[in-house]
Amino acid sequence: MAQGFLCRRDTRWSEGRKKDLGWLYSKVPAAAAGVYTTNQFQAAPTKLTKQTVNLDHQLQAVVMNSANANSCTGPQGLVNAKTMQHLAAKKLGLTDQLVGVASTGIIGEPLPMDKITNGISQLSLTKSAAVTEAVLTTDKHPKSISVQFEFNNEPVIVTGFAKGSGMIHPKMATMLGFVTTDAKIDGVALQQLLNQQVDETFNQITVDGDTSTNDMVLVLANGMAQTSPVTADPAGYALFAAAFHQVLSFLAKSIAKDGEGATKLVEADVLHAYNHDEAQMVAKAIVGSNLVKAAIFGEDPNWGRLMGAIGQTKAHLDTNHVDVWLNDQPVVKDSQAYLIDPQVVASHLHENQVNVKVDLHNGKALGQAWGCDLTYQYVKINASYHN
Amino acid sequence: MAQGFLCRRDTRWSEGRKKDLGWLYSKVPAAAAGVYTTNQFQAAPTKLTKQTVNLDHQLQAVVMNSANANSCTGPQGLVNAKTMQHLAAKKLGLTDQLVGVASTGIIGEPLPMDKITNGISQLSLTKSAAVTEAVLTTDKHPKSISVQFEFNNEPVIVTGFAKGSGMIHPKMATMLGFVTTDAKIDGVALQQLLNQQVDETFNQITVDGDTSTNDMVLVLANGMAQTSPVTADPAGYALFAAAFHQVLSFLAKSIAKDGEGATKLVEADVLHAYNHDEAQMVAKAIVGSNLVKAAIFGEDPNWGRLMGAIGQTKAHLDTNHVDVWLNDQPVVKDSQAYLIDPQVVASHLHENQVNVKVDLHNGKALGQAWGCDLTYQYVKINASYHN
Structure with a gap:
């Protein structure tokens, strides 16, 4: 477990709801990096945290x-x-600039400051737990991970936890991800690595195509591991980047799997695309199609839905030479049915993870994306969120 | 009713299914225009009809x-x-080049030619009916319309009918639209008008964001009205364009309203956008958002979903000055809650048509789009299409 990080999530501030205030703390100031929603109506806490991180890429608490x-x-x-931000900073004995703020829940209602104030006043570092033990999520699917590597003969840890739809506050689509590490790395290098890796992980998941006003991934690296900076050594950086990628990738997939009402994780692998952007685009189109998602929920071997989704993109396609596999079962060869009993195909969908592999035979690029099925429960959750 | 058009849809060709072969016929060759799916996996009949129309913009039957x-x-x-195409042409005594073909149904299975052949052999012009009387659709919602105007003191008629999701073949998302008119207009002018108007109508509807491989709108103008060409006279052209627009607009809305599993038509009106493309983009983002669609199904006054959908677009926004109305009830003013009892807002959603009006205060352009709510029934239909 990454040294020097503490967190907790058990203070109540809203009536009838549990564990709705949480915090994350590092014993020393940490290098910080973040990525934030692209939704133009960026929420106030998201804006504030972005400003705060961009000041000097340092945070000590969230x-x-x-x-x-x-x-x-x-x-x-x-x-x-x-x-x-200020109340939390004061309580923890920090300057405001060292504290990030994240919110998730209903849009458009004023933050109930009396309850927030009361909640923060109960915040206590002595009632804390280590990150991996007091994971913020209480859901059925684990959304926390810890990866360790050795550098300068010392262990270095990267730990992540995330709140996706159906977690901290069930029924919300907001995605919040937090990564902590005791690696030694400066904030600018950390930001660069995050930007690169988020494109291959968090930006390749979709639950319903809707981007929340509050989405955010924050990374804190407090450098408490007794090593030289990971960026000082190509091998060290490679190890760190690999561990970091493992954490982001795990969290992204966990969020997709735990999408609102979801019963299945859907993974799309695109092979031999014209270029990487197109590979990613096709993969995301597959996991983002309502028709594909509903068919997978119903374990319906209707691969025409997949072709529809692929063909809707602007990717370069040789429309006569596309192959598709469902959980390694060939279903389409040269853009036509691979003759097989639909019941056999359906049997491959009867698992809680469905892999769709597509070979475009049109280049060398690979792409991947993750999503979930579309279920009655999704509609139910979102038809009655507010009431 | 437009003169000289006949159609019918009652021949059986597949066991256990009714009215699965139809035809449309003009007594004389008609100027023809078409728009076709942008899905790269364009179906064979769609490709063939496009080729046929593009030869000389003439059709006499479909x-x-x-x-x-x-x-x-x-x-x-x-x-x-x-x-x-050939069998139908032979049966009707036409050259192949005068016959369009349209198909809708399951993707990836060979067309059962014995049944198609048998069905076409039963085709009989004496068993026909006029278009507006023998409308192709049998659904609960009307998807046919006839608009008349006077030109050169003669009546001219534009008639349209459409097959959307839940119609000719329930459970299919393919959209087919057919417009017939006895107006005198050449095929190139007709194509031009169709291209213009389809952007404001059919291209502004969405049921689930998925584009079928078979979508098509075909227009046949047989010129049997005893007038000069409508393009010979600006006033005549304006009248024709208005009638044509009324028909396309009605059909597009009817398809949205009758989306798979839908209980409500959702109309989005965007005011004061930076430009027309952005106005259309925002309108379509609203009707295309799963979260918005589920909230409207649940009559949930959760206008944050609308802000989320608007903010996801790349349109120029003054994020502090966006206003929103739900069925003329203000709900957002200056991007914040317009204070009102959620129950009052919910009451405005308790209708089978929900209008979302958005003022972007950022220009002069208007945009419109239509969609439907997202329901349990949508998931049910699409989870079990194939089985």
């Missing part, structure tokens, strides 16, 4: 709440986010 | 089937589509 997104809340929303 | 899309069926698929 305070977070669920049940209220503090989004579309106007100038007062930003004031409230700053107050939340 | 033969169509449901239950099998003849899509992803390889070279044999094109042979089968050509055979279907």
Whole structure:
């Protein structure tokens, strides 16, 4: 477990809801990097945290709440986010600039500051737990991971945890990811690595194609491992990058798997695409298609849905030479049915993980994306979120 | 009713299914125009009809089937589509080049040519009906319309009918639209008008964001109205364009309203956008968002979903000055909650048509789009299509 990190999530601030205030703390200031929603209505806490990280790429703590997104809340929303930041900083004995803020929940309602204030006042480092032990999530699927590697004969740990749809606050589509590590790395290098890797991981998952106003991934590296900086040594950097990728990839897949109402993780692998962007585009089109998602939920061997999704993209296709596999069972060869009993195909869908492999025979690039099936439960959750 | 058009849809060709072969016939060759799916896996009949129309913009008949899309069926698929065209042409005493072919149904299965042949052999013009009387659709929602105007003191008629999801073949998302008119207009002018108007109508609807391999809108103008060409006179052209627009717009909305499993038509009106493309983009993002669609199904006054959908676009936004109305009830003012009892907002959603109006305060352009809610029934239909 990464040294020097503590966190907890058990303070109540909203009536009838548990574990809706959480915090993450490093014993020393940590290099920080973040990626934030591309939604133009960026929520106040997301804006504030982005500003704070961009100041000098340092954070020592993050305070977070669920049940209220503090989004579309106007100038007062930003004031409230700053107050939340300030209260947490004061309680932890830090400057405001060392504290990030994350919120998730209903959009458009003012943050109930009396409850937030009360919640933060109960925050106690002596009641904390280590990150991997007091994981923020309480869901059926694990969304935390810890990866260790050796560098300069010392163990270095990268730990991640995430809140996806159906977690901290069930029924919310907001994705929050937190990665902590005791690796020694400066904030700018960390930001660069995050930007690169997020494109292959978090940006390649979809639950319903909707981007929340509060999505955020934050990374804190406190450098407490007794090593030289990982960037000082190509081998060290490669080890760190690999561990970091393993963490981001695991979290991204976990979020997809635990999409609202989901019963199956869907993974799309695209082979031999014209270029990498197109490979990623086709993979994401597959996991993003409602028709594909509903068919997979129903374990319906209707591969025409897959062809529909692939053909909708602008990727270069040789439309007569596309092959498709469902969990390694060939179903399409040269863009036509690979003759097989539909019941056999259906049997391959009867698993909680469905892999769709597509060979475009049109280049050398690979792409991957992850999503989930579309279920009655998804509709139910989202038809009655507010009421 | 447009003179000289006949159609029928009642021949059986697949066991246990009714009305799965149809045809449309004009007593004289008609100027023809078409728009076709942008899906790269264009089905054989769609390819063939496009080629046929593009030869000389003339058609006299269209033969169509449901239950099998003849899509992803390889070279044999094109042979089968050509055979279907040829059999219908022979039966009607026409050259092949005057016959269009349209198919909808399951993707990837060979067209059962014995049944198609048998069905076409039963085709009889004496058993026909006029278009508006023998409308191709049998669904609960009307998807046919007839608009009349006077030109040169003569009545001119534009009639349209469409097959959307849940119609000729329930459970299919393919959209087929047919417009017939006795107006006198040449094929090139007709194609131009169709291209313009389809962008404002059919291209602004979405049921689930998935584009079928078989989508097609065909227009036949047989010129039997005793007038000069409508293009010879600006006033005449304006009248024709208006009638044509009314028909396309009605059909497009009807298809959205009758989306798979839908209970509500959702209309998005975007005001004061930076430009027309962006206005259309925002309108379509609203009706295309699963979260918005599920919330509307649940009559959930969760306008944050709308802000999420708007903010996801790349349109120019003044993120502090966006207003939103739900069925004329203000719900967002200056990107914040317009304070009102959620129950009042919910009451406005308790109708089978929901209008979302958005003022971007950022220009002069208007945009419109139509969609439907996302329901349990949608998932059910698409989870079990094939089985």
